[in-house]
Amino acid sequence: MNSNLNLGSFAAAMGIAIVLLICYEYYWHTVKHWPRSYDLESLDHWSEWRDKMDDAGSDDVVIMGSSRAHFDINIHLWDSITGTRPYMLAYPGSSPFHPLADVIEKSDFNGLLVVGVAPGLFYTLGDTWGAGRGKAFVEHRYKRTYAQKLNHAIYKRIDPLLGYTDPTINMEALVDRMPFPNRDSVKNPPAWPPMVRMDKYRNVRMTPFFEQDSVLQQRQKDIWFGPDEPERKNKLADSIDVIMDYYSDIFQKHLDKGGKLAILRPPVSGKYLETEGKLFPREKYWDRLVQSVDAFSFHYADHPATKNMDPPEWSHLDRHDSDVYTRTLIQLLQDQNLLK
Amino acid sequence: MLFNTTGFIAFLAVVLMLYYWLPTSWKVKKGILLLASYLFYALWNPPLILLLWISTVVDWTAGKKMVKETDQRRRKLWLLLSICVNLGFLVFFKYGNFLMENFQSVLGLVGMDYTPPEWDILLPMGISFYTFQTMSYTIDLYKRRVKPAKTFLDFALYVTFFPQLVAGPIVRSDELIPQFYEPKRATHHQFFMGLMILTVGLFEKTVFADSIMSPAVDSVFGNRVLLSPLDAWTGTLAFSCQIFFDFAGYSLCAIGIALMLGMRLPDNFNYPYGSIGFSELWQRWHISLSSWLRDYLYIPLGGNRKGVNRTYVNLMLTMLLGGLWHGAAWTFVIWGALHGTYLVIERLLRQKIKFKAEGVLPKLALALLTYMLVNVTWVFFRAEGFQDAWNVLGSMLGIHGTKDVLTTNRIVAVLVTCLLLFLGHFAMRRHSLRSVIENSPRWLVISAWAVMLFGLMIVQTSGEQFIYFQF
Known part of the structure; x- marks a missing residue:
């Protein structure tokens, strides 16, 4: 039997593919609750906002740090209160080590720099795990080809329309989710639950479903504390003198340009509170950091509105608490005349 | 530009629309394909398109001269110019660091301490492919195996044709250039x-x-x-x-x-x-490269016409250089050497054991x-x-x-x-x-x-x- 390919063959194939795609999207978005979101870890999306930040002036705000600064601050609420939407340059799973150097040393920005401190990541420098991730997206910004920029310009219009485009459920991740039991010494990579949604401004909000689903929250807690995690974080935090000297110097460069600086320690609870308390004792890390830099600092435990916050998965705030946290932060900054 | 990106799908759609729907002459459409090919390449790294242009102009000029020239010595000089320019770019961009590292090691062996300057050389995408492709054109013209391209546009399109520009197939001029002479329009099928x-x-x-x-x-x-x-x-x-x-x-x-x-x-x-067997493997794997190596390296070395031992040497040399073509590292040479050894052993076995x-x-x-x-x-x-x-x-x-x-x-x-x-x-x-x-x-x-x-x-x-x- 001969198959003479023509428009009809292609249309039929494409029609079937689209039906399959609709079913697939229905499954992941409606049944499994994956949000329709921009890719949280897109290097291109970060680079786009880093490019835009080059136009920022002395009245603007740039937020840097790890996922806690990224998820816990609502930049749209900030905009509605202050009339200025911050540039969100925090990035999950990374230290701000390289991005800070990029912003402070390679731009003229002299506005308010808000830096979130997540101890397990913040105190990593150079090419170590958390800092290495930051290096990757800074390098990406400078090495992007025109072809990559074109791809991003097209893909960013498709990405937020579909739930299944989340990289945590791409083909590679789906292979990792097959149910075959492992050998004793091998573990599957984490199967991330659908926790947050990010918009085109890189503003992140926890999803309503995740806020209510204790099973997903528990799964996320299990990911945070895999068997090797506490030991690794402890190793990352050595050479404290080097770390403090580095941040002191780099922050001073920003202040010397006429910039303003705020350092935050966002809320944690549960096992994170317990573990970080042991591995990164406040007096040894946070207090020393604050003393070494002439800047405004805000530790969540020091303020009545935030000290009892209890993130659903111990590390990131739900929408309600995120808004409270944002309002509190803005009020404190305004009290210090760091914000209008 | 990568085929497996949304940007390329959009690029291809625009090229196809212009190619099929623009009511214009075939020459203009070829011009559109050429510009599209340059754009395809430049979206990765615009300055490196200069190498493509130089290679195109040198080989076009050398080809024309070799066709007109009757003095064999002068023809050979034009061929040498083409080969030197093409291989010069390839050696500099692809093997520059490798050669320098090995030079340093050799000096170290004789007790001389030498630290070469650090070069940050970017490997131009597809240089190994388009270099071999354009070299085949001038070598074939020198040997009078093919006819020259009729116009510069046809030749430039042959060097730059975007579907196969950066990773082959390495197409011979007589396979592709004649296709540019007449208007082309795919049937529905x-x-x-x-x-x-x-x-x-x-x-x-x-x-x-x-x-x-x-x-x-x-x-x-x-x-x-x-x-x-x-x-x-x-x-x-x-x-x-x-x-x-x-x-x-x-x-x-x-x-x-x-x-x-x-x-x-x-x-x-x-x-x-x-x-x-490995003879068959190399007739099925990267066919355009293996046939290039056969025609422009193995056969000129003597192929299997100069005795058994020389055949094995030629095989090994071809595979060693084939390995080096893949990358500037000794591991690639070993890869080629292993394939050469397999081919030699297979030939020996076929001579000794009559088995089908x-x-x-x-x-x-x-x-x-x-x-x-x-x-x-x-x-x-x-x-x-x-x-x-x-x-x-x-x-x-x-x-x-x-x-x-x-x-x-x-x-x-x-x-x-x-x-x-x-x-x-x-x-x-x-x-x-x-x-x-x-x-x-x-x-x-x-x-x-x-x-x-x-x-x-x-x-x-x-x-x-x-x-x-x-x-």
Whole structure:
């Protein structure tokens, strides 16, 4: 039997593919609750906002740090209160080590720099795990080809329309989710639950479903504390003198340009509170950091509105608490005349 | 620009619209294809397009002079100019650091301490491919084997034709340039066959190479520990599949896109893992490179016309240089040396043992033996250095290592895909993709096409670069 390919063959194939795609999207978005979101870890999306930040002036705000600064601050609420939407340059799973150097040393920005401190990541420098991730997206910004920029310009219009485009459920991740039991010494990579949604401004909000689903929250807690995690974080935090000297110097460069600086320690609870308390004792890390830099600092435990916050998965705030946290932060900054 | 990106799909759609719908002359349409090809290249790194232009102008000029010139000495000088410019770029950009490192090592051996300046040389995408392609044009003109391109536009398009510019197939001038002389318009069947072949190529690249194989390969070859035999074998088999799906996928994309424009490019892969023996393997793997090496290196060296021993030397030299073509590292030379050794041993065995495999099972067993021996060579091809290669090889042989790194999910996905790939190649030894598509029931073709399109829509890789771009 001969198959003479023509428009009809292609249309039929494409029609079937689209039906399959609709079913697939229905499954992941409606049944499994994956949000329709921009890719949280897109290097291109970060680079786009880093490019835009080059136009920022002395009245603007740039937020840097790890996922806690990224998820816990609502930049749209900030905009509605202050009339200025911050540039969100925090990035999950990374230290701000390289991005800070990029912003402070390679731009003229002299506005308010808000830096979130997540101890397990913040105190990593150079090419170590958390800092290495930051290096990757800074390098990406400078090495992007025109072809990559074109791809991003097209893909960013498709990405937020579909739930299944989340990289945590791409083909590679789906292979990792097959149910075959492992050998004793091998573990599957984490199967991330659908926790947050990010918009085109890189503003992140926890999803309503995740806020209510204790099973997903528990799964996320299990990911945070895999068997090797506490030991690794402890190793990352050595050479404290080097770390403090580095941040002191780099922050001073920003202040010397006429910039303003705020350092935050966002809320944690549960096992994170317990573990970080042991591995990164406040007096040894946070207090020393604050003393070494002439800047405004805000530790969540020091303020009545935030000290009892209890993130659903111990590390990131739900929408309600995120808004409270944002309002509190803005009020404190305004009290210090760091914000209008 | 990468085929497996949304940007390229948009680029191709615009090119096709201009090519088919713009009411203009064939010459203008060729101009559009040329500009599109330059844009395709420049979107990666605009300044390096200068190399393409220089190569084009030098070879066009040398070709014209060689055609007009009757003085053989002068013709030879023009040929030398072409070869020097082309190989000069290739050596500088691809082998500059490698040569300097080895120079430093040699000086070190004689007790001289020399630290070369640090060069940050960017390897121009596809330079090995378009260099060999344009060199074949001038060499063939020198030997009066082909006619010169009629116009500069035809020649420039031959050098730069975007479907095969950066990773082949390496097309000979008489295969492609004459196709530019007459207006080309794909028939409906050709156009959609091209689209189908493009779909297959993209599916091979994004689903198999990037999503299924790449993570296992990276885990095994990126892990500086001594692995258990199962992990080492799985990683190596995964790489054998990855490099096939990656490169054959690219070639299929090139062939499919050209067909959509009404042009034909030669096949570059013909189910190589179904080969029985290494002579057959090299007739099925990267056909355009192996035929180039045969015609412009092995035969000029004397081929098999100068006695048995000289034949073996020529074979080894060809394969060593073929290995070096793939990358500026000694591991690639070893890869070529292993293939050369296999070819020599195979020739010796064929002379000593009169054996012909009859029946499916003996043939299958020999094909499996060939595939396994190929896998040993892939270890050197993929490893970052000799120590890594020995580590993986030792683990494959069970000499050392007990560390497990791959999840069962990965092992199952890799081994099942490898088994299907091997059996599929063996079953397709006497068939072609096009004949299978044309002779299959319509419902089956449409269903398979739909599944592949669906796979491409959901795969969402970040546009991984094709492995052969670095060569």
